[in-house]
Amino acid sequence: MNKLQMIAKGVAPVLAALLMTACAAPEFKQPAIDVPTAFKESQTPDAVKTAADGSTWQQAQAAEAQPRGEWWLAFNDPALTELINEATRANANLAVAAARVKQARAIAGIAEADRIPQVGVNAGAQRVRQSDVELGLPAGTPVAPAKVFTANLTASYEVDLFGRVSSNVAAARGDAASVEANYRSVLLAVQADVAQTYFRLRSTDAELETLNRTVQTREENVKVNQRRFDLGDIGEFDLSRAKTELATARAEAIGLQRQRVTTEHALAVLLGKPAASYTAGNSPLLDSSLLPVIPAGMPSTLLERRPDIAAAQRAMEAANARIGVARAAMFPSLMLNANAGGVSGGTVADVFKWSSRSWLLGAAMSMPLIDGGRNRSNITRSEAALEESVGTYRQSVLVAFEEVEDNLAGLRILAGQTAQIDDAVVSARRSADLAQKLYTAGRSSYLDLLDAQRNLAAVERSAVQLRGNRAVTTVALIRALGGGWGDAKPAPTTLAQK
Numbered sequence: 200m201n202k203l204q205m206i207a208k209g210v211a212p213v214l215a216a217l218l219m220t221a222c223a224a225p226e227f228k229q230p231a232i233d234v235p236t237a238f239k240e241s242q243t244p245d246a247v248k249t250a251a252d253g254s255t256w257q258q259a260q261a262a263e264a265q266p267r268g269e270w271w272l273a274f275n276d277p278a279l280t281e282l283i284n285e286a287t288r289a290n291a292n293l294a295v296a297a298a299r300v301k302q303a304r305a306i307a308g309i310a311e312a313d314r315i316p317q318v319g320v321n322a323g324a325q326r327v328r329q330s331d332v333e334l335g336l337p338a339g340t341p342v343a344p345a346k347v348f349t350a351n352l353t354a355s356y357e358v359d360l361f362g363r364v365s366s367n368v369a370a371a372r373g374d375a376a377s378v379e380a381n382y383r384s385v386l387l388a389v390q391a392d393v394a395q396t397y398f399r400l401r402s403t404d405a406e407l408e409t410l411n412r413t414v415q416t417r418e419e420n421v422k423v424n425q426r427r428f429d430l431g432d433i434g435e436f437d438l439s440r441a442k443t444e445l446a447t448a449r450a451e452a453i454g455l456q457r458q459r460v461t462t463e464h465a466l467a468v469l470l471g472k473p474a475a476s477y478t479a480g481n482s483p484l485l486d487s488s489l490l491p492v493i494p495a496g497m498p499s500t501l502l503e504r505r506p507d508i509a510a511a512q513r514a515m516e517a518a519n520a521r522i523g524v525a526r527a528a529m530f531p532s533l534m535l536n537a538n539a540g541g542v543s544g545g546t547v548a549d550v551f552k553w554s555s556r557s558w559l560l561g562a563a564m565s566m567p568l569i570d571g572g573r574n575r576s577n578i579t580r581s582e583a584a585l586e587e588s589v590g591t592y593r594q595s596v597l598v599a600f601e602e603v604e605d606n607l608a609g610l611r612i613l614a615g616q617t618a619q620i621d622d623a624v625v626s627a628r629r630s631a632d633l634a635q636k637l638y639t640a641g642r643s644s645y646l647d648l649l650d651a652q653r654n655l656a657a658v659e660r661s662a663v664q665l666r667g668n669r670a671v672t673t674v675a676l677i678r679a680l681g682g683g684w685g686d687a688k689p690a691p692t693t694l695a696q697k
Contacts, residue, residue: 224366224523227516230589232596234499240607241495270677271394273491278482279397282470286393287386289471296385303371303378310371313364316356323349324547348550351540351557358533366523373517380510387506389469391678395671396466398484402667403459405483409663410452413656417445420652424645437645444649448656484666490673495607495680498600504681505599511592518585525581529574531566602679609672613665620662627655 271283287293328344331337359365424441427433467477502508538559543549567574634651637643677683 224362224369224520224526227519230515230592232502232593234502235600236498238495238498238600238603238607240604240611268682270682271390273493274394275489279394282397282466283390283393286389286470290389290469291471293382293385293389296382300375300378300382303375307368307371307375310364310368313357314359314368316354318352318354320352321349322351325349345544348543348545348547349540350550351538354537356535358535360533361527361530362523363527363532366520366527369520370517370524373513373520377510377513377517380506380513383506384510387678387682390682391674393466393469394674396462396469398667398670398674400459400462400466400479401482401484402663402670403455403462404481405485405663405666406660407452407455407459408483409656409659410448410455412659413652414445414448414452416652416656417441417448420648421445433645440645440649444653484663484670490670493673493676493680495603495676498603501599501603501680502596504683505595506681508592508595508599508681511588511595515585515588515592518581518588522578522581522585525574525577528577529567531564534563534565536561536563599679599681603676606672606676606679610669610676613669613672617662617665617669620658620665623658624655624662627651627658631655 271279325347326344327347329342331340331342334340334342336342357364420441421438424433424438428435428438463477463479464474466479467474470477536559538557540557541550541552541555542557543552543555549555631651631654634643634648638645638648
């Protein structure tokens with residue numbers, strides 16, 4: 200072995216390694232995220248609450264035993280469970296997301312197909328007449344038409360020298376995983392929207408019930424004032440005020456019916472039904488409704504539970520793999536080909552005779568020499584796409600932390616408001632009762648009674664609205680936590696059966 204051969208033998212492996220490194224996808228590095236050690240707004244509210252009527256009730260404890268994928272069971276509401284199950288089966292947006300998952304999986308399967316040899320078969324028949332010049336005969340020589348029958352088995356295979364195929368497969372798998380995570384995100388959004396719309400509907404029913412009681416009180420006032428006016432005990436002023444208050448209360452109740460109807464229609468769409476064919480029964484959200492306490496857990500586990508963050512993570516991995524695809528385009532590609540079959544100018548049966556056999560084995564290598572910077576630009580574009588996906592991932596994490604903090608703060612503040620409004624309800628009812636007795640005894644004016652009744656109606660309505668807000672915010676917190684709570688990951692969700 201001469202010196203030149205020795206140098207070539209030593210340099211060849213190094214050069215091959217450099218080429219492989221140059222075109223392979225870069226090692227994926229998880230972006231550094233500043234994760235807080237605890238949620239700032241995470242505070243456990245008092246377990247015992249006082250209802251507006253003075254009775255006490257104990258709030259439900261954290262539902263640690265519930266499966267993370269079925270978080271709505273923590274509310275212990277069969278009607279809610281039925282609605283969410285129905286929406287999971289029939290929601291149109293969820294069907295669209297499921298179809299996208301099927302597409303992404305199919306695309307990943309197409310990419311996987313490049314890993315194995317492609318085998319095909321072809322057969323044909325032709326009737327050909329060549330010119331005398333093509334056959335090298337003297338001009339004017341008559342040439343008879345000929346029949347040609349062919350049958351071939353073909354095979355081709357791309358040798359993955361520089362990782363183009365493997366990088367493309369990794370990118371397709373990442374895309375499929377990202378789309379599947381997006382499906383879970385849509386699923387969680389649909390389920391949470393159903394729950395929030397359901398609680399808004401029940402809160403509206405409770406508010407309507409409160410307004411209806413106010414209307415009944417106003418009707419009773421009109422009757423009493425009409426009787427006293429007829430007896431000459433009061434003037435027309437008090438009677439007119441009573442009738443005005445009655446009409447105003449009725450108008451508010453009618454206006455609230457519009458809010459209930461639109462909420463009912465929104466729930467119908469979530470369930471995959473025409474608004475005209477769905478009617479929700481009356482089910483006021485009562486004081487005794489028990490809401491679960493949802494522990495926020497550690498911020499670091501949020502990155503594992505949120506499906507939108509998982510989707511962004513997989514998108515980063517796919518973008519990183521596409522850098523390898525772009526780099527591989529700058530290096531040679533090797534294609535192996537094989538062809539075996541028969542050709543006959545006689546009959547179809549002659550094609551399969553041993554004497555008619557033909558075969559071909561070949562290898563073709565190709566690589567770009569001058570492309571005007573196309574491949575280099577593709578690499579730059581792929582690297583920029585990775586930078587974009589990293590930015591999207593960071594933003595998803597920040598938004599997730601913000602949503603959890605917002606809803607934790609919302610529940611804490613709403614709990615404080617509820618405690619104060621419950622005290623206010625008790626006081627307002629006492630004031631209204633005293634005002635009624637004083638007015639009946641003739642020791643106070645109708646305006647004093649009216650003022651006390653107005654105050655009671657406003658406070659009771661605020662209490663009802665707060666109950667609805669707490670239920671809606673509890674669902675929002677569960678959604679912000681990725682459909683789970685604590686430190687455990689949510690149970691995997693399968694695609695809805697179509």
